[in-house]
Structures are given as structure tokens and as C-alpha cells.
Amino acid sequence: xxxxxxxxxxxxxxxxxxxxxxxxxxxxxxxxxxxxxxxxxxxxxxxxxxxxxxxxxxxxxxxxxxxxxxxxxxxxxxxxxxxxxxxxxxxxxxxxxxxxxxxxxxxxxxxxxxxxxxxxxxxxxxxxxxxxxxxxxxxxxxxxxxxxxxxxxxxxxxxxxxxxxxxxxxxxxxxxxxxxxxxxxxxxxxxxxxxxxxxxxxxxxxxxxxxxxxxxxxxxxxxxxxxxxxxxxxxxxxxxxxxxxxxxxxxxxxxxxxxxxxxxxxxxxxxxxxxxxxxxxxxxxxxxxxxxxxxxxxxxxxxxxxxxxxxxxxxxxxxxxxxxxxxxxxxxxxxxxxxxxxxxxxxxxxxxxxxxxxxxxxxxxxxxxxxxxxxxxxxxxxxxxxxxxxxxxxxxxxxxxxxxxxxxxxxxxxxxxxxxxxxxxxxxxxxxxxxxxxxxxxxxxxxxxxxxxxxxxxxx
Amino acid sequence: xxxxxxxxxxxxxxxxxxxxxxxxxxxxxxxxxxxxxxxxxxxxxxxxxxxxxxxxxxxxxxxxxxxxxxxxxxxxxxxxxxxxxxxxxxxxxxxxxxxxxxxxxxxxxxxxxxxxxxxxxxxxxxxxxxxxxxxxxxxxxxxxxxxxxxxxxxxxxxxxxxxxxxxxxxxxxxxxxxxxxxxxxxxxxxxxxxxxxxxxxxxxxxxxxxxxxxxxxxxxxxxxxxxxxxxxxxxxxxxxxxxxxxxxxxxxxxxxxxxxxxxxxxxxxxxxxxxxxxxxxxxxxxxxxxxxxxxxxxxxxxxxxxxxxxxxxxxxxxxxxxxxxxxxxxxxxxxxxxxxxxxxxxxxxxxxxxxxxxxxxxxxxxxxxxxxxxxxxxxxxxxxxxxxxxxxxxxxxxxxxxxxxxxxxxxxxxxxxxxxxxxxxxxxxxxxxxxxxxxxxxxxxxxxxxxxxxxxxxxx
Ligand SMILES: NC(=O)c1ccc[n+]([C@@H]2O[C@H](COP(=O)([O-])OP(=O)(O)OC[C@H]3O[C@@H](n4cnc5c(N)ncnc54)[C@H](O)[C@@H]3O)[C@@H](O)[C@H]2O)c1
Ligand SMILES: NC(=O)c1ccc[n+]([C@@H]2O[C@H](COP(=O)([O-])OP(=O)(O)OC[C@H]3O[C@@H](n4cnc5c(N)ncnc54)[C@H](O)[C@@H]3O)[C@@H](O)[C@H]2O)c1
Numbered sequence: 001x002x003x004x005x006x007x008x009x010x011x012x013x014x015x016x017x018x019x020x021x022x023x024x025x026x027x028x029x030x031x032x033x034x035x036x037x038x039x040x041x042x043x044x045x046x047x048x049x050x051x052x053x054x055x056x057x058x059x060x061x062x063x064x065x066x067x068x069x070x071x072x073x074x075x076x077x078x079x080x081x082x083x084x085x086x087x088x089x090x091x092x093x094x095x096x097x098x099x100x101x102x103x104x105x106x107x108x109x110x111x112x113x114x115x116x117x118x119x120x121x122x123x124x125x126x127x128x129x130x131x132x133x134x135x136x137x138x139x140x141x142x143x144x145x146x147x148x149x150x151x152x153x154x155x156x157x158x159x160x161x162x163x164x165x166x167x168x169x170x171x172x173x174x175x176x177x178x179x180x181x182x183x184x185x186x187x188x189x190x191x192x193x194x195x196x197x198x199x200x201x202x203x204x205x206x207x208x209x210x211x212x213x214x215x216x217x218x219x220x221x222x223x224x225x226x227x228x229x230x231x232x233x234x235x236x237x238x239x240x241x242x243x244x245x246x247x248x249x250x251x252x253x254x255x256x257x258x259x260x261x262x263x264x265x266x267x268x269x270x271x272x273x274x275x276x277x278x279x280x281x282x283x284x285x286x287x288x289x290x291x292x293x294x295x296x297x298x299x300x301x302x303x304x305x306x307x308x309x310x311x312x313x314x315x316x317x318x319x320x321x322x323x324x325x326x327x328x329x330x331x332x333x334x335x336x337x338x339x340x341x342x343x344x345x346x347x348x349x350x351x352x353x354x355x356x357x358x359x360x361x362x363x364x365x366x367x368x369x370x371x372x373x374x375x376x377x378x379x380x381x382x383x384x385x386x387x388x389x390x391x392x393x394x395x396x397x398x399x400x401x402x403x404x405x406x407x408x409x410x411x412x413x414x415x416x417x418x419x420x421x422x423x424x425x426x427x428x429x430x431x432x433x434x435x436x437x438x439x440x441x442x443x444x445x446x447x448x449x450x451x452x453x454x455x456x457x458x459x460x
Numbered sequence: 461x462x463x464x465x466x467x468x469x470x471x472x473x474x475x476x477x478x479x480x481x482x483x484x485x486x487x488x489x490x491x492x493x494x495x496x497x498x499x500x501x502x503x504x505x506x507x508x509x510x511x512x513x514x515x516x517x518x519x520x521x522x523x524x525x526x527x528x529x530x531x532x533x534x535x536x537x538x539x540x541x542x543x544x545x546x547x548x549x550x551x552x553x554x555x556x557x558x559x560x561x562x563x564x565x566x567x568x569x570x571x572x573x574x575x576x577x578x579x580x581x582x583x584x585x586x587x588x589x590x591x592x593x594x595x596x597x598x599x600x601x602x603x604x605x606x607x608x609x610x611x612x613x614x615x616x617x618x619x620x621x622x623x624x625x626x627x628x629x630x631x632x633x634x635x636x637x638x639x640x641x642x643x644x645x646x647x648x649x650x651x652x653x654x655x656x657x658x659x660x661x662x663x664x665x666x667x668x669x670x671x672x673x674x675x676x677x678x679x680x681x682x683x684x685x686x687x688x689x690x691x692x693x694x695x696x697x698x699x700x701x702x703x704x705x706x707x708x709x710x711x712x713x714x715x716x717x718x719x720x721x722x723x724x725x726x727x728x729x730x731x732x733x734x735x736x737x738x739x740x741x742x743x744x745x746x747x748x749x750x751x752x753x754x755x756x757x758x759x760x761x762x763x764x765x766x767x768x769x770x771x772x773x774x775x776x777x778x779x780x781x782x783x784x785x786x787x788x789x790x791x792x793x794x795x796x797x798x799x800x801x802x803x804x805x806x807x808x809x810x811x812x813x814x815x816x817x818x819x820x821x822x823x824x825x826x827x828x829x830x831x832x833x834x835x836x837x838x839x840x841x842x843x844x845x846x847x848x849x850x851x852x853x854x855x856x857x858x859x860x861x862x863x864x865x866x867x868x869x870x871x872x873x874x875x876x877x878x879x880x881x882x883x884x885x886x887x888x889x890x891x892x893x894x895x896x897x898x899x900x901x902x903x904x905x906x907x908x909x910x911x912x913x914x915x916x917x918x919x920x
Contacts, residue, residue, distance in 0.1 A: 116889060261881045275888035277896045368828060398873035399885045406866050413858035421721045425859045428735035429576060431891050436737045 005067060006035040007347050010077040012138050013088025013155060014040035014070075015047030017054075018311050020087070024055045025330045026340040027066060032348055033340070034065040041070075041077035042088070048072070050312070053319030058326035074138070079145040083343050086138050087154040089122065090130040091451075093305050099127050099446050106442035108432050109281065110296065115430065117207055117273040117404040121301045123157045125411040126426050127446065129455040132161065132415050139165045139173065150346055152176055152339060153357070159205040160408050162357045162372035164415070174384055175357030175372060176339055177205050179268030183213070185250035186265065189235070190227040192220065201267040202364055202390050205357050205374045207404050209264040209396055224265060228256055239290060246292035246300030254278050254288035262396050272296055273404075276431050342379060349381035356384055364390045366397050371405060418458045465527065466495040467807050470537040472598050473548025473615060474500035474530075475507030477514075478771050480547070484515045485790045486800040487526060492808055493800070494525040501530075501537035502548075508532070510772070513779030518786035534598070539605040543803050546598050547614040549582065550590040551911075553765050559587050559906050566902035568892050569741065570756065575890065577667055577733040577864040581761045583617045585871040586886050587906065589915040592621065592875050599625045599633065610806055612636055612799060613817070619665040620868050622817045622832035624875070634844055635817030635832060636799055637665050639728030643673070645710035646725065649695070650687040652680065661727040662824055662850050665817050665834045667864050669724040669856055684725060688716055699750060706752035706760030714738050714748035722856050732756055733864075736891050802839060809841035816844055824850045826857045831865060878918045 014020045020040065027033060040055070042048050052070045059066060071077055078084055100111040100121075110119065113127045124131050135155060142151050153162050153175040162175035180201045184194040192215055200212035213220045227235075236253060249255065255271045257278075266273075272295060278288045285293035285300075292300040318324040334340065338354050345352040353376060360373040363386040367373060377386040392401065407426075414422035420443070427439035447456035474480045480500065487493060500515070502508050512530045519526060531537055538544055560571040570579065573587045584591050595615060602611050613622050613635040622635035640661045644654040652675055660672035673680045687695075696713060709715065715731045717738075726733075732755060738748045745753035745760075752760040778784040794800065798814050805812040813836060820833040823846040827833060837846040852861065874882035880903070887899035907916035 261884075275885060275896075276893075277888055280895070394873050394877050395879065395881065398869050399881065402866050402869055403885075403889060406862050409858050409862055413854050417854050419855065421855065421859065424721075425735060428737055429863060429889070429891070431889070431893050433736075433891050435740070436735075 005037040006033060007082040007343075008037045008039070008080055009083045009085065009343065010039040010041060010081045011085045011087060012041050012074060012077065013086060014051055015042035015044040016087045016089070017047055017051055017315055018308055019154070020051055021054055021315055021329075022335050022337055023085075023339065024051075024058060026334045026337060028058060028062045028064040029334050030340050030344065031064075032344055032350075037067045037069065039069045039071060039077035039081070041072065041074055043072055045072060050316045050319055054315055054326055057319060061325055061327050075141060075145060078138070078141045078149075081142075081146040081149045082347060083150050083152060084138070084142050084146060085152045085154060085339065086135060088134055088138070089155055090128075090134045093122065095451070096122065096124060096127070098449055102445045102449065103442055106438060106445070107434070108427075108430075108442060110279070110298075112427060112430075112442060112446070114279070114296075115407050115426075116275045117400060118157075118407060119274070119279050119296050120156070120206060120269060120272050121296045121304075123206065125157050125160055125407065126414060126423065128157065128160075128411075129415065129458060131155070132164065135161045135165065136168070139169045139171050142171045143169050148172075150174065152342070154339070157205075158357055159207075159372055159374075159404075160411055162205070163359070163370070163408065164412055166359045166372060167370060168416075172383070173358075174342075175205060175374075176337075176342065177269070177355075177357070177374070178337060179206060179270070180208060180355045180374070181336055182250045182268030182271075183210065186210070186213070186224065186267070187215075189251045190223055190231070192223065199267075200376060200390075201355070202375045203270070203373065203392065203396075203401060204404055204408075205372070206269040207273060207400060208267050208270050208374050209262070209392060209400075210267050211264060211390070211392065213265070221265075224259075228259070232256055243290040243292055246289075246295040246297070246303050249289050249294050252289050252294070254294070257288070262400060263393050264396060273400075345379040346381060346383075351378060351380040353377070354379050354384075356386065358384055358386055361386065362388050364392060366392065366394075367401060367405075371408070414459075418460075420459050423459055465497040466493060467542040467803075468497045468499070468540055469543045469545065469803065470499040470501060470541045471545045471547060472501050472534060472537065473546060474511055475502035475504040476547045476549065477507055477511055477775055478768055479614070480511055481514055481775055481789075482795050482797055483545070483799065484511075484518060486794045486797060488518060488522045488524040489794050490800050490804065491524070492804055492810075497527045497529065499529045499531060499537035499541070501532065501534055503532055505532060510776045510779055514775055514786055517779060521785055521787050535601060535605060538598070538601045538609075541602070541606040541609045542807060543610050543612060544598070544602050544606060545612045545614060545799065546595060548594055548598070549615055550588075550594045553582065555911065556582065556584060556587070558909055562905045562909065563902055566898060566905070567894070568887075568890075568902060570739065570758075572887060572890075572902060572906070574739070574756075575867050575886075576735045577860060578617075578867060579734070579739050579756050580616070580666060580729060580732050581756045581764075583666065585617050585620055585867065586874060586883065588617065588871075589875065589918060591615070592624065595621045595625065596628070599629045599631050602631050603629050608632075610634065612802070614799070617665075618817055619667075619832055619834075619864075620871055622665070623819070623830070623868065624872055626819045626832060627830060628876075632843070633818075634802075635665060635834075636797075636802065637729070637815075637817070637834070638797060639666060639730070640668060640815045640834070641796055642710045642728030642731075643670065646670070646673070646684065646727070647675075649711045650683055650691070652683065659727075660836060660850075661815070662835050663730070663833065663852065663856075663861060664864055664868075665832070666729040667733060667860060668727050668730050668834050669722070669852060669860075670727050671724060671850070671852065673725070681725075684719075688719070692716055703750040703752055706749075706755040706757070706763050709749050709754050712749050712754070714754070717748070722860060723853050724856060805839040806841065806843075811838060811840040813837070814839050814844075816846065818844055818846055821846065822848050824852060826852065826854075827861060827865075831868070874919075878920075880919050883919055 103111040151173040158175035165173045183199040187194045187197045198214035201208040259265045285297045356377045375386045423443045563571040611633040618635035625633045643659040647654045647657045658674035661668040718726045745757045816837045823835045835846045883903045
């Protein structure tokens, strides 16, 4: 009797253990998907080994029925998948730190990759050549080996890569991010029960704005306003003393300033963006984002990557130490990540509402149809059905979305076309650039780093 | 017997004498339009008086049959017009020089209005509040008093104003500019007979690129390449010694550098654009644009405005001095301006080909449909029919057209919406900005100039 798996899921870059362990947890707590095959693929065997230890142990703790496979063969993983999840990041965080160090020597604080409305330290656009190539290679594998499969793009830059893959391949791609959950932090901080809150947050990934905010069905924006007026100062003075998590910025002075200036509250990673006003130096970042300077300062990013290392070590320990049940590291219920529920909706026709990244079509007015937007969508076995007729204020469209889109289009054209001019003009529009020579020099040094040979050819 | 004029043309801002006198000349040499009424309107009575002297004298010299009217009443001029020409510039050149001086005090060489791909000194976008308001007022008059008339937008910024008026009113608007004639300078300089040259130059007004260039029907780009390789250096060394006209830049090092970097030759005013690479200081401008620094340096612009004054004085002299026939100041045939031929095509159904600015629709691929593009079009009594399926290289789309479009959309939203944030963020994206404080200060001082009270309210 031949075994028929329920569905086949593959995870590319599964060595992203912090993330994969959450996925394993959510799968194990989703009986409707029991019987499925899950292929964990990575090029890093050491990380795969840790994941295997962890996943197998956790599976027997829960008594769940999955067939987990661990492989370094991407094609084997992708072949005949129903769902492919891409969470791979080329090179590791250290690779980008090298480019950041060279950038800073030439006057580009936090790197040439950081630009207005994309200051996020691992949202690699203009210098993400290999990361983009990897994402496109994976998409091409899906096209060839698993036509019809859904590609779930978790690896950043979700905005650019979802746009690129949608335009250049026939793959059904959807980008996911949990940033929109920031609405809960807004609610909690101003004293509301998140369960009674309704919200809508739309835009591009990492650039989403709170277009609706209700409490028991009534407009709750006035409650934000009252908090800003009456409570914010006091909140900040305490927050400045106790901020340890650099991501604790949803209600920071930066967020409130953006709200005042652009007219809607920024949600989640959106707060990490903005013009250079919020980012020009560590001191500036600390003013707007607290003592850590937020996640994208040198301090905040060091804290984040150190935390990742620590969490990986903890997971590795739990994988091999019989005294620690893996389940002790996780909540009793599923996490808030949407990827597993989304798979249920798509594969088992369990209709649901999700925050997704897909080509705009006519979802948000005033944004070109062939650009990936982040919007609410209904999802069922027939696919992803974004809301339509969504609107952003003209001020946000012209002062935020369009500058951000310009950078996305420049990076996409640079990747597709090649040639040095893209890199130069990327910096000629940067407020940190004092001369074309400066732009030429920093790129020459970045492209000459060991490992960047192919990227250098692409941009010659 | 009631007199039925052939058609009624009105010219708003007719005191732009340098320009109006050419229009008069072309009308007088267009017998097919004889019998028409032409209303010259301006708020400057002195300039109108000069124009009247000149036009009436020239009309009797030629023996042409027109009914010329001179008025300060815009509604009278517009009412029942078939064609309305807008050539009005609010405030006069001096008004903008004041804003430029304040800008330069704060570190914004050549003014806060100058940005990448719009360095043209009287192409007023972000600081053009009154100019835009005037253009919209004229368009609203046309909507109300001459519905169905064609509005020919000659006043700058043609790109932004054609876009704005097309979007916001029901008026049939077309922008005209003679910049595309730069193709003839290209031909002449490399030794070709312009009459045997075929060309296509497309993009946005002042940002057009030579997409086709033929000689006797054969691709002539190789002839440009050969000139660049073999003759350019020698040409430049002579040109550097003899450049007196600051507009003599079609074959400048700037133009050739843009060609090398972006892949197509820039035509006409396009050469005046570029990133700050070409414009950061007078010395830089002189390197790229010759000893005058091109038309948009402090030297070039002073030469241009002085020349305008001189030409106005010459025309005034000819208007009143019986020894000088007006015809002695003009060629025997019509000028190369397209406005009168275009009127013939539209009104008398004489089909013709023109370079026009109209909403893109599906003329140029990769540019939103609701943005004014400059493209070739067939024109007849049924209207303006732009070519479709036109293409620009991806490099030019992403590195030139999109940054330029971003600035246009920001300026349009700023004009429609108001509020200080537009002005601040305009500068937060400017490579000359060192801090938000600098941006706030320069705008505060600009908005506090006498005469800017209403603009200040709009941007509060
Ligand atoms: N969408 C979201 O909600 C979200 C949240 C956090 C992080 N991210 C993104 O997820 C990605 C991973 O981040 P991380 O911090 O876990 O990084 P990480 O370096 O810890 O993990 C990335 C994994 O990709 C693997 N990899 C590299 N090259 C590969 C290849 N050619 N084939 C297969 N695997 C390969 C690495 O070996 C590594 O195990 C990043 O792009 C990050 O920005 C997304
Ligand atoms: N499209 C083209 O090919 C082209 C070529 C050159 C100049 N221009 C543009 O033409 C415009 C005029 O330039 P110029 O150098 O002749 O300027 P100018 O100042 O000499 O002429 C502008 C005229 O507009 C008049 N005016 C001002 N406010 C008015 C109002 N409310 N109603 C009626 N008239 C009013 C002024 O009195 C003046 O006579 C500018 O916008 C310039 O950029 C366009």
C-alpha cells in the first residue's frame, strides 16, 4: 500500500532555527495537517542537525503525526511540494555587517542599504544581490518542480521579493510578516483589551498605516489622541528608564511624531522607518527610539543578533538535554504567526482572514497594480482574495509610499539589469552623499570584499 | 451683417513679449487663420502697450487680417475662446530670485526648488504655489467660460501643470515646449543635415531621451558614437573658449556623460537636468556645461534674464520707432514654434505631427497612465492622438523618470493638500540637507518673505 501524504510542505532556509522551531511548534499543534510531509532544507548541516534533534524530540513529546525530512538538497525538498516556505538568508548576518562597516568608513551610517523608509538592518535591497538571486532561484525551482505550489515568502525584503517574483515568474507567491500585530501593542499601551479591537493596517510591507482602529466597533482613534495628549510624556519617561527590548518602539516618540506628521498611526516595523530625521546618528535614534536606539541602531542590532544566538543555543541545549522538555520553551497554544493557519486555509479550504503581501491589483487606490502591497485578504482553497478599494491619505501616498516605492523600483531594476550606474545613482539621491566620488569609492570597496566577486561583475 | 470670426484665440500672460512677439509673427504668416479674433491678456498694462504697438505695426506691415484685442480682463479674453494659450508666469523672475537667495543662505545652492532632474531655474514646482494657482484659475475659467476649448500650456512647469490640470479639471489641455528641437543641434554638430534626420525623443517634459535617430532612414546612433570617440574632445576644447550662449549645451560633456551612463542621448532641456553630480557648485556646472555654467548657473541665468530684458527693449523700440520695420527683427518664414501649426491642425483639420505633453494613457510603457508625458502625436480636428507602445530602457525608467516623477507627485500633493510636512520632506530627501532643522529654517524664512502670506497659510 503506497503512502499518500496529506500535503507536502518544504521549508528552505530551515536552519533559521529561531523561526523554524516556531513553525514546528505550530505544525505539531495543528492536527488537521497531521499525516503531511515536511521537508526542512538548509545548506548549513550543523543547524539542520539541531533542528532535527529539536523537532523529533518535540514531535514525540506531543505525539503528533508528521513525516519530517531534513535535507541539504533543495530540489528534493521543493519537488512536488504543495507549499514552499522561503526563510533563507544568504550569507548570514556577519556578511552584511562587513558591508556596513565599509559603508560607515565612507560616511554612510548604518550602511548604504539604509534609505528613507527602509532603515531595517536585515531588509537587504541594493546590496542584497545574492539574497535576491537565492530567492529567485527558489522561485524558479518552484516553477519547475512544483508548479501550482504556493510560495510563502518569509525571507526579507518581503516587499521587493514578492514584487519581483510575482512579476518575473508564474509562481503563486505570498509574503508574510507579523509586523501588523503591532496594533495589539497600541491597544495595550493605551489601556484597551486587544480582543475587542478591530483594525486595518495597509501599505507596503514594513510601511503600513493604521487606516481603521475600533473598540467594540466604535472608532478608537480618539483614544489614541487622548493618550498622546495626556499620557505619552509620562509613559516615555518610564519607558526611557526601562527599555531593554530594542523592538519596544510601537509607542515611541518616533511613532507619535510620525502620526502627527503623516496623519495615521504607523504600525509595527513601520516605526523603524522614516526619513533620516529619525536616524542620522545614534544620538538621534536614541531620542526617537529610546536608550537602545531601536532595533536598527548599532546597539539595538547587536542586542538582537546576540539574542538570536542565545535562543539558538537554548534550543540546541533542549534538543539534546533529556532534562528539558522542548515544550517547556513554548506556549501551550499556537503562536501568533500566520503561516500555518494560512496553509490550512489554502490546503484544507478553511476560509480565514490574513494580512498578506501580494500584487496590488486594485486593492489600494493610487498604487500601481504591479507592486506588492500588504493588505487584509480572505483566503480559501481558491486562493488569496485581497480587499479592494482600500485607501491611504494623499499625504502618506506622496511622502511615504512613493519615496519607498522609488527605492524598491531602483533596487529591482538594479538587480535585473546590472551595471554600476544603479549603485551610483542610488547614492546620488541619498542625503548622506557629498560627492559622486564618495559614492564611487564606497561601492568600489564594498564590491571588492571577498565573496562579492559575482556581485561586482553584475554591477560592472 | 454680424461678423463671424474664424476662431477666437486668447493668450493669457501675453506680456511675455519675447514669446508673444513670435506668436504674432507666426499668426501673421498664417493666412489660413486670417479673420480670427486674438485676445492678448496680461495684468501688466505697460507690457500690453508695448505688445499692442508692436503687433498693430507688424500687422499693417504684413497686411494680415486679424482682430487683435488687448485686455487686462481674463474672463473677457477666455470667454468663448476656441483656443486658450497660457504663457503667464506669476510674480516675475525677481520673485523667485528672492526665494533663491534665502535658500542659498541656508545651504541650498540654486534654491530649494532645484532637485535631481529638475534644475531649470524657472521650472517652479515646490515653491511655485502662486504660479500653480494661477494656472489652475485659468483652467477653471476655461472650464466655465469656454468649455470645449483647447488649453495650450506653455507656462512652466509644463510637466506638473499638464498633469495637474488634466487630473483635476475637464479641460482639454496640451503642453508644448520646443526643447525637442535639440535633435537638430545634435545633427548639426556631428555634421548631418537636419532635414535628412529622423528622430523620436520621449519622456517627461524636460526629461526626454533620443529613442530614435536616423539619417536617410538608417540608424544614425553609430554616427553619434563615432563623434563622441573621435571628435568630442576637440569640439569641447574650442567650445570652452567660445561659449557665450549658456544654452549651448546640447553637445556638452554633461550630455555625453548622461548618454554614457543612461544609454540614450538626452535631448534639449534634458541636458540641464541630472543628479547633483552635475550641479553641486558653479565650478561643477562649469566643468559639465562650459564657462557660463549652463543656463541654470548664477552666471547663465543672469545672462538669460539680461538677454530677455534687452530683447524686450529692442521690441519696444521697434514698436515706436518708424525707422525700424518690425519685420526686420524676424525671419521671413514662421518660427519653429509649434503652437500656431498645432492650432491649424486642431481648428482647420490640417493633420500634422507634433511633440506634445498629454496624459500618458498607454503611450509610454512603464509610466502610470495619469501622468503627462512628452511624446509625438498626430493631431487633427478630432484631437490629439499620441503614439502608443513607446518604450524607454529600464535604466532610464528607474534612474531618471521615477525620481523625477516622485518629485512631481510630491509637488502636486503639496499643492492640493497643503501643510508644512510636504515642504519638510521635500528637503529631507535632498542631498543638500544636513538636518531637519535646516529644512525647517529655510522654509520658515522663505514663507516669511513679503508676498508669501497666502502660501504660508497654505503650508501651515
Ligand atoms: N517575514 C517575517 O516575519 C520575518 C521575521 C524575522 C526575520 N525574517 C527574515 O527571515 C530571514 C532569516 O533571518 P534569520 O535571522 O533567521 O537568519 P539566519 O541567518 O539565522 O537564517 C537564515 C538561514 O538561511 C540559510 N541559508 C543561507 N543560504 C541558503 C541557501 N542557499 N539555501 C538554503 N538555506 C540557506 C542559512 O544557513 C540559515 O540557516 C531574513 O531574511 C530575515 O529578514 C522575516
Ligand atoms: N514652453 C516653452 O517652450 C517655454 C519657453 C520659454 C519659457 N517658458 C515659460 O513661459 C513662462 C513665461 O516666461 P517669461 O520668461 O516670458 O516670463 P515673463 O515674466 O517675461 O512673462 C510672464 C508674463 O505673465 C504675466 N502675468 C503674471 N501674472 C499674471 C496674471 N495673473 N494674469 C495674466 N498674466 C500674468 C506677467 O505680467 C508677464 O507679462 C514661464 O513659465 C517660462 O518658464 C516656456
